[in-house]
Amino acid sequence: MFHEESSLRHPANRNRIDALLSDTVVQPMAFASQESKALLEKHPGASLKWNTMTGTPSWIEGKLSMAMAGTATGVSQSFLMENPKVLGISADDAEELTQVDSFEWNGLQFIRLQQNHQGLPVFGASVLVGVDDKNQVRMVTSGLRPQISVQRSEKTISLKEARQIARKDLGEAMELRGTITHKTVLYPTQQGHVETYHLTVPAENPLGDWEYFIDVQNGEIVDSYNSMMFHSHYFAPRARVYPENPEDTALKTVMLRDIKSPYNKLDGEYCKVINEDAPAAMASSNYRFDFSPDNTHFDECQVYYAVEKVYQYFLNLGFRGFKVNNLYGKANNGQLAANVHTGTNYDNAYYSSATGQIYFGDGSYPGNAYGLRDLAKEVDVVAHEFTHALIDEYHPGMFGTEGAALHEGYSDYFAASLTDDSEVGEYVVPAPEASGVIRNCDNNLRYPDAPTQPHARGKVWSGACWDLKKELGQEVSDFLIFGSVLILGTTSPTFKYAKDILLLIDQYWCGGEYKATIKRIFEAERGIPI
Ligand SMILES: [Zn+2]
Known part of the structure; x- marks a missing residue:
């Protein structure tokens, strides 16, 4: 089991919306x-x-x-x-x-x-x-779309037929994780807006929350993509150079501040943990959750601790909590549900917008030499998935290749900023030198040269944000970047658009003090269009 991420190369990832991103400059209407x-x-x-x-x-x-x-x-x-x-x-x-x-x-x-x-x-x-x-x-x-005109008429494709079209497209082996939900929406294409069924298909195989837009008139698949946010993308086999990577294993006792009464379960104001392999951890009679790292309950404590920490970090930046759009948070008063021991030797972590929850696999290393270590045991991986959930709270279903790349870029930046370490995933990847999974925000990648795959292109964004932190310090850069995430005016932002919103935050709240720095880093050094 180490190729689930191949679902990202599944033909159902059409992403035709990307065709709307063009280099030609449209003059003001x-x-x-x-x-x-x-x-x-x-x-x-x-x-x-x-x-x-x-x-x-x-x-x-x-x-x-x-x-x-x-x-x-x-x-x-x-x-x-x-x-x-x-x-x-x-x-x-x-x-x-x-x-x-x-x-x-x-x-x-x-x-x-x-x-x-x-x-x-x-x-x-x-x-x-x-x-x-x-x-x-x-x-x-x-993020309004100008000059919409559509000819509406009776639907000729039924919802049932649309569901069958999506199922068939996902292939024979398709297996559901939940129920298919639907809406009727206008979807943008190069030829204008088309009335479509928007189906969300939560599938176990191919793993994903598959979004389908099916023309109500002719059943054509106008667009489809996977909206599930993975920690890493396709996992390429790599040479293992350091078979035993030395690591800091010192266990430390921490406080879990917000557990609810009667204080014997990992169920608190900010987080609830779900163990896929076992019933929930119970505290001993003196309210202690003491488990050795190889005990199934250890990861529950680890992820609970990490979510509390990340939640607090974002609350300090002005996060309103999971209140409106995150399904699980909405139903549970702001709690984020975190799942551990997801799958079997699963080499990834993800956020699912269909459930509003975050998930962590155990990894397949060392049984699989090219696998990852337990993803629950690294705080920056938790912070990365948490940031996806946070963005989804304010901008449900952000999409498009650049929208997905920004999702990744922001998630890496905040994971790195929180831990004050530019590397994300350094523990879970056993051999960093050989790996394509570990990501470093301290990079010199440029926008025009970076491949469009979201994690690859996202590194340009996290790199620019990290440069901003290096020059202005964490307090200022976290303020500017967090604010700019909140007030993005569209759910399909481009890098240029997101950079322009960053300039707006600076203009309104900081009187343009950092304008020259932002323009130099994002435009001159990273090549994001002016
Ligand atoms: Zn991600």
Whole structure:
């Protein structure tokens, strides 16, 4: 068992959405440009960044409205109803925007609204409005899709047929881990938006949360991909150079601060642990969870400790906790469920958006010389999967090759920043020199040269973020990067878009103090488009 990740090379990973990412620069749309000029003139000091893939604004920042009475939701809605053309959408589409989320961060209340067209959600399209305590709109980040038009007619493919199409596509050996869920959405293609069934297929084999978009008229698979977030990608056989890698095995007693009464199970305010191989660990009569590292319960304690630590780190940065979109957290008041001993000698760890939980395999090393060590035993692996869960909380289903690469890049950056060590996975990989799995944020990779595979391209992003930390220190870089994750205005961000949002965080909260540094690192040194 060491090739589950081959599911990432399964033909069901179409990722056709990537065709929409192009190098050709789209000029600002005429009417959006006219209207936004008027808006900027009306509000001195306001500024705007164009999205060169859509010709509409990526973000607008400034005092964008008068102070007024009412709620942040009301203020956001009226701003959007008054300025649809600035964002490249019609007045009808502005009326159909629906609030899907809200959160507070550093003095602003953020309202996220989903784009709909003729009653159908436009997949991945939303807008985020930041409102201050005077009820003034201070920033808008947009992932709205301009100029949507669709011809809707009766569906000719039934939901049952769509399910069969997806099952057949996943192959004969397909085995489910849960139930298939569905929605009807408009999915973007190069030819415009298509009405599709969006099916999520949680499969054991091929392992993944498979997202299918099937045309309701002709049953064609418009797009499909695996949204499961793995720790590592395809595991290439490697030469083993150090057969016995010396490691720090000193066990230390730590406090597990948030266990719930009666304090005898690893079930707390922030985490609940599930052991796939055995019933849950029980504390001894003096509330101690003492197990030797080869005991099945040891990993439960280890992962529980790591999740508490990572959760606290993110709460300090302004994380609201798992409250809204993470299924498990929502059902369990913010708890993140962590699974240990997943599979048999399984050489990976992952976050599943279908369950909202994180999973850790035991690894197949040393039985398999090319395998990994127990993935539950490394804090930065837990931090990496936790970050995937956190991003999914604010941006459910972030997608596209660059969206997936950013998911990986942020996850590696925060894992490295938390442990103050640029390497991620250094324990689980027995022979670092020979391995393609261990990742180092301290790198010089450039955007245009990096392969598009998410973990490979993600290293460019984590590398740039790490450079920022080296120059500005952890406090400043964590603040800028965490903030920029929260207010991404789209669920299919590009590197350029994410970098522009980072500049926005700096402009609004730090008065542009770090603009030159960000531009040098991300644009000049890493080659991310200006
Ligand atoms: Zn990952």
